[in-house]
Amino acid sequence: MPAPIRLRELIRTIRTARTQAEEREMIQKECAAIRSSFREEDNTYRCRNVAKLLYMHMLGYPAHFGQLECLKLIASQKFTDKRIGYLGAMLLLDERQDVHLLMTNCIKNDLNHSTQYVQGLALCTLGCMGSSEMCRDLAGEVEKLLKTSNSYLRKKAALCAVHVIRKVPELMEMFLPATKNLLNEKNHGVLHTSVVLLTEMCERSPDMLAHFRKLVPQLVRILKNLIMSGYSPEHDVSGISDPFLQVRILRLLRILGRNDDDSSEAMNDILAQVATNTETSKNVGNAILYETVLTIMDIKSESGLRVLAINILGRFLLNNDKNIRYVALTSLLKTVQTDHNAVQRHRSTIVDCLKDLDVSIKRRAMELSFALVNGNNVRGMMKELLYFLDSCEPEFKADCASGIFLAAEKYAPSKRWHIDTIMRVLTTAGSYVRDDAVPNLIQLITNSVEMHAYTVQRLYKAILGDYSQQPLVQVASWCIGEYGDLLVSGQCEEEEPIQVTEDEVLDILESVLISNMSASVTRGYALTAIMKLSTRFTCTVNRIKKVVSIYGSSIDVELQQRAVEYNALFKKYDHMRPALLERMPVMEKVTTNGPAEIVQTNGETETAVLETKPPPSGLQPANQANDLLDLLGGSDITPVIPTAPTSKPATAGGELLDLLGDLNLTGIPSITAYNKNGLKIDFTFERSNTNPSVTVITIQASNSTELEMTDFVFQAAVPKTFQLQLLSPSSSVIPAFNSGTITQVIKVLNPQKQQLRMRIKLTYNHKGSAMQDLAEVNNFPPQSWQ
């Protein structure tokens, strides 16, 4: 059999292959030759063959049949064989293969070999792929080598020890005595690996961490020497002495100084020194500065040092080099929570980075900008962020949109601004917003009553041109359905009103329904909107009837159901239609409460924070009892008065239909709950038919004195077994001489049918002074809770 070809020949041959197929053919041929050569147990050429196998493995071809051969090579006495054998073991073997355990004995022998290079090879291999069993067996040998005088071996033994500790953390104590003198090294190689070993030990075990804290002065000294020492040709990299060691030491100092005042104090000086003395013209210096900044931010450093660190980061931001800017942005992101004010100073630079060409930098700048938005800078920042949203890549748009929504919600200076911002987001990145943006926006719109006309006008104009962005179209259809009358009446204070006819509005809604681009949910919104308009519009009711009846046979089940129900509304329940399709009231975030805490809700419920501000006066004259009576009676009401608050926007028909069957006006006697100082509060009761544990109490507060009571707030608390829901009051002013009352509705859930008890708290202003009173109501009639 001819001698197997050399590795170089093989590489040369493979390079001549022009296609993937040719290459594969050559490799397969060679693999076959190698396999037969292995079978013949050919010692002379084994090394050559394994080298070729490793090369083929690198190219991506399977080479597992060479594993045993690697072992044979390791066992051989020739150095070249051993070398390739160990390399092969490192590349081909790992603990998943059963064969690797066979290596243990070889490695053990080689660790005690007379030649340092063989020992070095063995240490490298063990440190690279040793499994936990191997490490356990050989840890003793490694530890012995850690103490030798040979620095070449000590260096490698330290790294091997790192691997052993990673695999078998229990063996950490074994290496403890050897670490005593590690830092007394002169040889940088050994020093470096020792620091790595110490770092690993400190990260793994808090006891070790405490133990090694005493090394901080020594580390500081070493670092100082590195910085202060003059030019040393052995360790110089672009003018800085052994930067890799400096970075390692800084990292170890970081771990040692975390959460520890004494160590942090010991490091303060050296950190300041490194920060100020390191030359920043080359990347090396900047790498060290970066590590220093990370260390300063992580330990308990004094504030002057922290400011220095942030200023360094600020300087990085202005640097032309992209890498440095990226690194600065990443670090600033980590520190913005703790040192917010300091980072704010660099806001304008960060915002400039939004316009950078680099994707990684843009992403970092975006995250950082969101972290920096606060009440003062929200307008400016939002402008920049919206501009960014326009021009950024699609992968950013979703995150950017959500970030903008969150920031706008927290810091919006005015409602109009908030609505404008959200509309801008919807028009530019409409298809990327998250699903919950639509209901949130709708809630926001209902809450800003004075902006309804403006909002609906803007939304109408937005979808007039383009109705492909689903969230935008959904919100727009909902608004048009609700406030279509404001749209056609052409009244808008904020903007130039547009002239729109009812037909034009219906045109756009119908095109949304028909369009292929509309999702099924969007179509549902559009259909409901058209239906709502039947009460708001006057001349086009017939057209609406026709549209609704067409969809009664739609393939889409949801649409079909809606259309059929609306059809029924037209035909059989026409008297109820106006009441059912009335304007939606302000949405409330329902606060259910367990233990007896004071509960209060007011008209504005954008956040669930318990506030004691009085509700907006006169805006929501909600009188649930009256409205419910009206629903049953079916009389016409103008669509401006809000009805009982329900919580879902788009399924108006369904929920209101439920309310119809709900109430049961039986004769439960009303009581006077409170009567003092001219303030009288009466309770009237209703029980719900569908849910027998719900009692609806309507309170009426009247004032018999000569002066009115203002800022009236009623609060109630119930025992733990009950649940209470307080709806918005009709107003906060009780006029004098019993000429008017405040009504408010309380819903009580009493699942265990226990006796109803309530504690009430009243606050109001009367005769120029603030009054407050607490009372218990115990005289509830049995029918109200049994």
Next chain:
Amino acid sequence: MIKFFLMVNKQGQTRLSRYYEHVEINKRTVLEAEVIKNCLSRSKDECSFVEYKDFKLVYRQYAALFIVVGIDQTENEMAVYELIHNFVEVLDKYFSRVSELDVSFSVSEIHLLSLSGVCSSSYCLHSTDCHSSQCDVHQFCTWNHVQFGQSAHHFG
């Protein structure tokens, strides 16, 4: 922690690959192809750190060869960037003006060179004195020569 160390040329051919964590062989080729695609699509103005899946890539281009190092979040990216350059300087000294051909043909030697310096997944390149590292390799190659009468470059 360094996850891998790759040298790939512009055509996507891997010249050197060193994985410090186990990755299956078919996944390796996919990884290498994706990584090089990522690096090739970056322009000169963009920074050398790319976020890829759950780790970062630090890459540096030398003529037609890309050196890519995959690291996780705990590493100092700029120090790794410097490490790459340092390694290339060592190769330069060893091969006297290293080129891609040298890398292609001397894979094993480079592996061993990397062993003497970059060891295990916590990098530790002490060969800022590449002189010393070069000495290491030359030492055992010449010692080889003396002991066993084989040429230092005789790899097979």
